[in-house]
Amino acid sequence: MKVGEFEVDVERKKIKNMHLSVYPPEGRVHLSVPEHMTDWDISTFLFSKLGWIRKQFKEIESQPRQTEREFVTGESHYLFGNRYLLQIIPDMHLGITLTTNFMEMHESKKQTRAERAAMLFTYYRNELNTELEKMMTRWLPIVCPDMEGIKWEIDMVLRRWGQCYQSQKRVVFSLLLARVPCRCIEYVVVHELTHFHVREHDENFTRLLDTHLPDWRARKQELDNFIALALPEK
Structure with a gap:
């Protein structure tokens, strides 16, 4: 499912509440939802959390990364x-x-x-x-x-x-x-x-x-x- 500029992995489970996560290292967005929840309700929830998702993604993007490894002496x-x-x-x-x-x-x-x-x-x-x-x-x-x-x-x-x-x-x-x-x-x-x-x-x-x-x-x-x-x- 897409919300804003993000693709969201939606997983239906036998749970009572929704669980939204943004995972490093690449900012993968995952949402666990109750099995009975409609696509409309899921979409509404995600749009309400769009600002939070962007904030989490920005924090991950700002984290330092290694420069490309050349595998040479001194590295x-x-x-x-x-x-x-x-x-x-x-x-x-x-x-x-x-x-x-x-x-x-x-x-x-x-x-x-x-x-x-x-x-x-x-x-x-x-x-x-x-x-x-x-x-x-x-x-x-x-x-x-x-x-x-x-x-x-x-x-x-x-x-x-x-x-x-x-x-x-x-x-x-x-x-x-x-x-x-x-x-x-x-x-x-x-x-x-x-x-x-x-x-x-x-x-x-x-x-x-x-x-x-x-x-x-x-x-x-x-x-x-x-x-x-x-x-x-x-």
């Missing part, structure tokens, strides 16, 4: 919240290694920007997969003790840090989580697993988060501070 890259300076090193053995301050990218021949990007994202995927394995092993029995068969995966193109597909018993995590601190990744894990019990971000959802992860608000704030690492490059 900054992040892993689990730590900043490293990239070093391109001629070597017979391909791969990435870390020192205290440097991310060393070993290549047997000079690679293109796309090839270096692919190498880094493969490295990110492997590192993030290891962390998520540990976190899911820890938190699944705590948050979802009576659920079996929950699967998870990592997606490069996901527009959110994470997404819970309740009916499919599946959670998808953004590859860009590899750039943020592990305590923030853990918050995303608990957040998405909680959605298997409560779809909306309502009082019940907050209460469950408070129970399982009492400091989740601080972790969320820290994660928000890293949003520039997930925003599209200028």
Whole structure:
């Protein structure tokens, strides 16, 4: 559904009230509505919120973004919240290694920007997969003790840090989580697993988060501070 200059994803659910959200990094507008609500009522509500939507979208647009990565020596890259300076090193053995301050990218021949990007994202995927394995092993029995068969995966193109597909018993995590601190990744894990019990971000959802992860608000704030690492490059 379109309101003003915005396309709105409208989702009908078994809920009593409407829930309107504007999500970073690209300002996606989503509206959850009760199943019985008419298109006219939905449209009327959205037009009444147009000013609010524009304000949220403007705030997202004003957030800093990384400059385009060239994958050259001296460039900054992040892993689990730590900043490293990239070093391109001629070597017979391909791969990435870390020192205290440097991310060393070993290549047997000079690679293109796309090839270096692919190498880094493969490295990110492997590192993030290891962390998520540990976190899911820890938190699944705590948050979802009576659920079996929950699967998870990592997606490069996901527009959110994470997404819970309740009916499919599946959670998808953004590859860009590899750039943020592990305590923030853990918050995303608990957040998405909680959605298997409560779809909306309502009082019940907050209460469950408070129970399982009492400091989740601080972790969320820290994660928000890293949003520039997930925003599209200028």
